[in-house]
Amino acid sequence: MLVLLESASGFYIFKVNDESKLNQPANLYKEFENAKKATKLLSFEVNQKFKDATDALTSTTALIEGKLSKRLKKFLSKKVLSVYSDETLAVADAKLAGAIKEKLDVPCVTSNAIQELMSCIRIHLPELVPDWNEDEEAAMQLGLSHGLGRYKLKFSPDKVDTMIIQAISLLDDLDKELNNYIMRAKEWYGWHFPELSKIIADNIAYIRTVMTIGMRTNAVTTDLSEIIPEEVETQVKELAEVSMGTEIAGEDLINIHALCRNCLDLHEYRAQLLEYLKNRMMAVAPNLTILVGELVGARLISHAGSLLNLAKHPASTVQILGAEKALFRALKTKHDTPKYGLIYHAQLITQANSKLKGKMSRMLAAKAALAIRVDALGEESSNELGVQNRAKLETQLKFFEEGNIRRISATGRQQRSQHPQKFENKSKVMIYKDGADSTFVPKNKRKSFDQDDVDDEAKPSPAKETNEQEEEVGEKTMDDDQDHQQVTSAKKKKKNKKIKKESDECVKERQAYEQELTRETERLNTMREQQRDVYEINKQQEIINETAMLLPDCQKRITAAYHDLQQLVEGVGDYAENEIYSAAKALLQETNIP
Incomplete structure (x- = not known):
């Protein structure tokens, strides 16, 4: 083996x-x-x-x-x-x-x-x-x-899109963290100097001002010209003297300064990270960076997972990449699908007006898809394609905004050069007829006006026909000018008549509205008066009823008082003074209560 x-x-x-x-x-x-x-x-x-x-x-x-x-x-x-x-x-x-x-x-x-x-x-x-x-x-x-x-x-070692994915994710996290730290510092220092956050809108300038001033009592003697403008510095010093904030201890200020230093360090690191991301994007995807910017390009790569995965997507997917939730919601509810996703934040789309944003996003996505494939699979790393496409898109956007959308294609331009259209200018100058100077009176020839003679009438001579045509051209030109003036004046009269009619209708409608308002006001006043009379009648009726209820009791009391007075007069009549006795007796006689 x-x-x-x-x-x-x-x-x-x-x-x-x-x-x-x-x-x-x-x-x-x-x-x-x-x-x-x-x-x-x-x-x-x-x-x-x-x-x-x-x-x-x-x-x-x-x-x-x-x-x-x-x-x-x-x-x-x-x-x-x-x-x-x-x-x-x-x-x-x-x-x-x-x-x-x-x-x-x-x-x-x-x-x-x-x-x-x-x-x-x-x-x-x-x-x-x-x-x-x-x-x-x-x-x-x-x-x-x-x-x-x-x-x-299958590409250069410099083109490592993992670095871009991590960098853009870290940049987003830094933005959130930095914003939280700055808001915390504003709330913390706001107890001591609350007016400062209303004057200085820039967050980093606010943090540097807090680091420089410290206690608000030091604001008058502190030079802030390197941080904020002169007029803002004057306002800070004036408000520091009349601030409504509370006093804080030195230990509180030490912790606030520590937080501010962290904010400044994070801001510097963010700027450094952003510069690193720009350089990395220009090395990995130069054409995509020129078209949509480094931040939007990095977010597209991060969303797709890698530059190679992004290159596999068609232009329609690149256009709505990042708006998947809205897309699926629109498909589920059968509404219009979104026109753009992450690509919406590109400069070419943000500078377009609202009517052209959808069209520009579609055009930019098509160019970006080509640029991504060149960046991912191209042998040479050049940004020529991105520069050319961006120039074309900017020119197209300018044409859209100015209204010059119609352009001659290459085929139409070639046909025009091969078969140019000829335009002739017909002269409208009237030529003076020399025959009008002649004093010779031609003899009147007898003509037959029978129908047969009219049908067989001879044709005029060429010279005479030319003069007649020239006269007709001059008369036609004058007639055209007069007709144009008449049409223009008729249009103006019609327009003025229409405007006058509309104004008269508006006046009539206004008068009708005013009359209706007057009638409603009178009716409302009448109803109010009627309600007031009913209220008075009810009130008087209540008084009468109460009086009728109290009248029997009063009658009994008066009768008892009369009898008591009569007994008193009879009992003391012999010993009382004559005037008092006479008055009481006269009162009893006048009253005559049984």
Whole structure:
């Protein structure tokens, strides 16, 4: 049995001296405890080294794919089959064994025992192969690993889109975290100086101002000209003297400053990360970056998973990438599907008006799909395609906004150049007739006005016909001008009449509305007066009822008082003064209550 072993330097053929040892793969390692035992079981037969790194890469790539390379086929045909025609060939890969058996008609075997044997041979390969060079083998392994890595990636090592995916995700997280920190700092320092956040709108300028001022009492003597404008600085100093904030301790200010320093550090790191993302996007996808920008391009790559996956999407998918939730909702409810997703934030779409956003997103997605495929699968990394497409889109957007949408195609332009249209200008100048100067009066010829004479009337002469045509052209021109003026004046009159009619209708409608409003107001006032009268009547009726209820009781009380007064007068009549007695008696007589 022969064993085929491949390495970074070439192919090697070994012969198994005792095949019975392969029946126990678990104990096979005992036969390779040292080089002496290994040489007893195996013997080196022949080898074939690679010519250069390209030859090694080609052969190794074919082995990985389970194919028979030209180098291996030539080696087996000339150096192995010609000498060892009856031997069985042990191969590690089952696909490669099938390819060798199919093309060279060589019996091949592969099993777990063969795999274990291959591993043991690699351990003692320097002792089994004569003239083995360890340094040469290490150099070949290093070069082959780099070449194989590039082949697997199928693009430059600089184009690692994983860095872009992680960078854009980290940038989004930094934005959220930085916003939370700044809001926390504003709320914290707002207890001491609440007016500051209303004056300074920029978050970073606010944080730097807090770091510079410290306590608000220091604002008057602090120079803030490097952070905020002069007029804003004046407002800060004026409001610091009359601020309604509370006092804080020095320890509080120390913690606030620590939070502000973290905010500034995060802001600086974000700027550095954004610059890194721009450079990485220009290296990985320059055409896509020029079309949609580095942030939108990075989000598209992150959403698709990789640049290669994004290149597999059609333009329609690139257009709505990121709006899947709205798309499925629209399909479920049978409404209009969204026109754009993440691509909406591109500069070419944001600068277009609302009516052109959908059209521009469709055009930009088509160009972006081409740019992505060039960036992902192109051999040369150039941004010429992106620059050309962006210039075309900007020109198209300008035409759309100005209304110059109609353009002559290349075919139409060629037809126009081959068959140009001819335009002739007919002169409308009236020529003076010289015959009008003649004083000769022609004789009147007698003519017959019978119907037969009219039918057989002779045709006029060519000169006379020319003069008549010139007169007709002049008269027709004057008539056309008059007709045009009449039509224009008629249109103006019709328009003025229409405007006057509309204004009269508006006046009539307004008068009708005013009359209706007056009638409603009068009716409302009448109803209010009627309600007021009903209320007064009800109130008077209640008073009368209450009086009628109290009247019998009052009558009894008056009668009792009258009798008491009568008894009193009768009892003290002889001793009372004359005036009092006379008045009481007169009162009793006038009242006359029974």
